[in-house]
Amino acid sequence: MTDNTMTGLCEIKVPDVGNVPAIDVFEVLIKVGDIIALEQTVATLETDKATMELPSSAAGTVQQVFIKAGDKVSEGTLIATVLAEAVGQGTEKAAEPAAPSAPPVAETAPVPKASEAEAAPLVQPAPKAVVSAPLMPTTSGAKAHASPSVRLFARELGVDISKVAAGSGRKGRILKDDVKNFVKKVMAEGMPGAATGAGIPTIPVVDFSVFGDTEVLKLSKIKRLTGQNLTRVWLNLPMVTYHEEADVTDMEAFRNALNAEKGKDEVKITGLMFIIKALVAAMQQFPSFNASLSGDGESLILKKYFNVGIAVDTPNGLVVPVLRDVNSKSINQLAVELAEKSAKARQGKLMPADMQGGCITISSLGGIGGTAFTPIVNAPEVAILGVTRAKMQPVWNGKEFVPRLMLPLDLTYDHRVIDGAEGARFMAVIKQNLSDIRRLLL
Numbered sequence: 001m002t003d004n005t006m007t008g009l010c011e012i013k014v015p016d017v018g019n020v021p022a023i024d025v026f027e028v029l030i031k032v033g034d035i036i037a038l039e040q041t042v043a044t045l046e047t048d049k050a051t052m053e054l055p056s057s058a059a060g061t062v063q064q065v066f067i068k069a070g071d072k073v074s075e076g077t078l079i080a081t082v083l084a085e086a087v088g089q090g091t092e093k094a095a096e097p098a099a100p101s102a103p104p105v106a107e108t109a110p111v112p113k114a115s116e117a118e119a120a121p122l123v124q125p126a127p128k129a130v131v132s133a134p135l136m137p138t139t140s141g142a143k144a145h146a147s148p149s150v151r152l153f154a155r156e157l158g159v160d161i162s163k164v165a166a167g168s169g170r171k172g173r174i175l176k177d178d179v180k181n182f183v184k185k186v187m188a189e190g191m192p193g194a195a196t197g198a199g200i201p202t203i204p205v206v207d208f209s210v211f212g213d214t215e216v217l218k219l220s221k222i223k224r225l226t227g228q229n230l231t232r233v234w235l236n237l238p239m240v241t242y243h244e245e246a247d248v249t250d251m252e253a254f255r256n257a258l259n260a261e262k263g264k265d266e267v268k269i270t271g272l273m274f275i276i277k278a279l280v281a282a283m284q285q286f287p288s289f290n291a292s293l294s295g296d297g298e299s300l301i302l303k304k305y306f307n308v309g310i311a312v313d314t315p316n317g318l319v320v321p322v323l324r325d326v327n328s329k330s331i332n333q334l335a336v337e338l339a340e341k342s343a344k345a346r347q348g349k350l351m352p353a354d355m356q357g358g359c360i361t362i363s364s365l366g367g368i369g370g371t372a373f374t375p376i377v378n379a380p381e382v383a384i385l386g387v388t389r390a391k392m393q394p395v396w397n398g399k400e401f402v403p404r405l406m407l408p409l410d411l412t413y414d415h416r417v418i419d420g421a422e423g424a425r426f427m428a429v430i431k432q433n434l435s436d437i438r439r440l441l442l
Helices: 148-157 176-189 221-236 249-261 271-285 331-346 420-435 437-441
Strands: 005-013 023-028 041-046 051-055 060-065 078-087 239-247 291-293 300-302 308-310 312-314 317-319 360-364 383-387 391-396 401-414
Touching: 041 078, 148 176, 221 317, 239 420, 249 271, 249 401, 249 420, 249 437, 271 308, 271 331, 271 360, 271 383, 271 420, 271 437, 308 331, 312 331, 401 420, 420 437
Parallel strands: 308 360, 360 383
Antiparallel strands: 005 078, 023 041, 041 051, 060 078, 239 401, 291 300, 312 317, 383 401, 391 401
């Protein structure tokens, strides 16, 4: 009997994850000798916005694992090699055998990897106000021992890397943490000869344990980096928030009628779908809300597409999946797409590409409560719309008070791009669209 079993060494690599230069490896779920199945999760990756599971592209026995927790990877990074087996000569193999580029090595041989200092920084650059301009020019002439990515990181912070003491990396290599510690020291102590700037005093460190029992809970990476981004926006953007109320009585009645017609397994329509459509209709009338300011602050980049980010609360923190081409999709299509992306967000399965390309963001607290709040612009966008819970109120119609369902809306915008009058007109159009949804057909 002829043996018709074919085997091959397959490579598992990081797939296309969008335009992200470096992603942290949070957890590795396989080891040498494990037998894995196709699409089985082999590792968990973590970006600044979400965690994601990395599925196996082959089935078989793990031969080598090339990553560990704490490493940084990007598209195409080799994760592991698997000895795959496919039965039957006419059967398609699970994956193409990897062409051997070097002689076989023992499973126990260490696999070299780039140091963390060599990886491109994932954290977005902090505001240059932290340390203004390059600090004191170097006089020693000695070149600092640091990778190009760390040098770029230092330049973005306005740090003269030659002033950073010997690094904590191998052979004194300067790492990003060394640059951060240098900035903290300059902010706390000041530096003779440093260019003056808008240094912000740090909050004093307090030992709370002297007052009673305490517990230290480490923030998730999403929350840490979201906090950094919001701080950067708060320091760089002059923001204004405009508050308004929209009468959504008729809209809500129409929404309930639509949902009553739906089957048990069909996705129900929420009021957020109408808000998205009303927002995009207003953006078509006011192009400056669908724009971003150029890096030099001299030009406005107008966008011809309409992508809306929706802030979603997850166990790991706030993430913003993006609904694309909203202007060309129906209410039902948006409801299905948002339900799918919200589920992926809460399961930590959103890819970076799912959260890129937004033109404007909606942050809705309607399911929780509240009467108003001040959302922070998700730069480089120029505006964000906040929504809280609608409630019945007595409204004067010119003759008498009548009960109407009123929806609070909060619009925060970048005052460098949008002035107060334009912001008020923009919100007035949204209010009209929600009060009479027939306007969305115009």
